[in-house]
Amino acid sequence: MHVVAAVLRDARGRILLARRTAGRDLAGAWEFPGGKVEPGESPREALDRELHEELGIRVLDAVPLVAVPQAYPDKRIVLDVYTVDSYDGTPRGRERQALAWSPLDKLRGYPMPPADRPVVSVLTRPPRYLISPESLQPAAWLAQLDKALAAGARRVQLRARGMGAQALANLAMDARTRCHAAGAELLVNGEAGLAADLGLGLHLPARQLMALSARPLPEGQTVAASCHDADELAQAEVLGLDFAVLGPVRATESHPGAPAMGWEHFSRLREAVSLPIYALGGLRPADVATARRHGGQGVAGIRAFWPK
Numbered sequence: 008m009h010v011v012a013a014v015l016r017d018a019r020g021r022i023l024l025a026r027r028t029a030g031r032d033l034a035g036a037w038e039f040p041g042g043k044v045e046p047g048e049s050p051r052e053a054l055d056r057e058l059h060e061e062l063g064i065r066v067l068d069a070v071p072l073v074a075v076p077q078a079y080p081d082k083r084i085v086l087d088v089y090t091v092d093s094y095d096g097t098p099r100g101r102e103r104q105a106l107a108w109s110p111l112d113k114l115r116g117y118p119m120p121p122a123d124r125p126v127v128s129v130l131t132r133p134p135r136y137l138i139s140p141e142s143l144q145p146a147a148w149l150a151q152l153d154k155a156l157a158a159g160a161r162r163v164q165l166r167a168r169g170m171g172a173q174a175l176a177n178l179a180m181d182a183r184t185r186c187h188a189a190g191a192e193l194l195v196n197g198e199a200g201l202a203a204d205l206g207l208g209l210h211l212p213a214r215q216l217m218a219l220s221a222r223p224l225p226e227g228q229t230v231a232a233s234c235h236d237a238d239e240l241a242q243a244e245v246l247g248l249d250f251a252v253l254g255p256v257r258a259t260e261s262h263p264g265a266p267a268m269g270w271e272h273f274s275r276l277r278e279a280v281s282l283p284i285y286a287l288g289g290l291r292p293a294d295v296a297t298a299r300r301h302g303g304q305g306v307a308g309i310r311a312f313w314p315k
């Protein structure tokens with residue numbers, strides 16, 4: 008089932024939510040206004056029709072944001088979301104549904120269907136996740152980090168296997184200062200104790216993810232994981248992690264011989280969970296749009312993402 012929905016903003020940047028009325032599936036949940044594409048309609052025609060029927064507005068321009076494949080107990084949908092920045096009229100609930108204008112940072116407070124979680128994440132979290140190469144010396148690494156932050160990186164993973172504990176802690180503290188000054192989030196790979204001590208995010212390698220029985224840090228301190236298959240994604244979702252990285256989508260030099268899953272399989276794995284997922288493996292920073300067409304948050308990467 009193909010469903011189109013809209014992100015509509017008011018002059019203050021708040022986003023319009025509509026409440027699903029009693030007697031329908033997911034009744035009471037808040038959603039982005041929209042509905043099913045009917046036979047013979049294009050997605051854009053369906054969006055125009057739905058927003059006219061439900062809100063009484065006329066869409067002037069709509070840009071694709073993200074298309075989330077999601078499996079529900081009784082059906083599979085693709086929630087195809089458009090940003091509608093230009094429209095005629097004032098939205099009114101024409102089908103007796105309640106409407107609410109939510110500031111971006113309050114969206115998470117509204118109970119929404121599972122397919123909407125990745126959409127809210129796309130609206131509020133960075134499109135790219137920069138994973139550091141392991142081999143650099145600390146001074147060179149920090150210089151590269153400065154460049155990456157200046158170029159707009161807002162989510163960064165420090166991964167330095169084999170570095171001594173004290174050296175890693177020092178590097179993490181320096182990186183934290185720089186990331187926080189830039190408004191960026193820093194996660195350390197595999198070091199839960201260090202993350203807890205320094206108030207950093209934690210990125211779990213798949214092996215650590217599968218060995219855990221509970222979320223290792225409290226809510227509010229980001230925890231992410233590297234996933235490669237349905238079982239690992241399911242575990243990340245059950246533990247209540249904040250996001251996952253899934254790949255390799257394409258063949259990559261860093262993991263020669265690892266079979267590439269391709270975008271279709273990425274989508275297929277994504278639909279069983281609702282946590283936000285970055286695509287990884289042989290991708291470039293410019294692949295964000297492709298990732299989002301397949302339900303991804305965006306793209307993660309090492310070499311192609313780290314400034315030269």
Ligand SMILES: Nc1nc2c([nH]c(=O)n2[C@H]2C[C@H](O)[C@@H](COP(=O)(O)OP(=O)(O)OP(=O)(O)O)O2)c(=O)[nH]1
Nearest residue numbers: 010012032038039040041042043084086120122123
């Ligand atoms: N419009 C919308 N539907 C969503 C969202 N998230 C989500 O899981 N869905 C699901 C709920 C429904 O199963 C399906 C949309 O179908 P619907 O029944 O609302 O479609 P419609 O507006 O054409 O309504 P109807 O006339 O058939 O009752 O997609 C969302 O944010 N917006």
Ligand SMILES: [Mg+2]
Nearest residue numbers: 040041042043
């Ligand atoms: Mg609808």
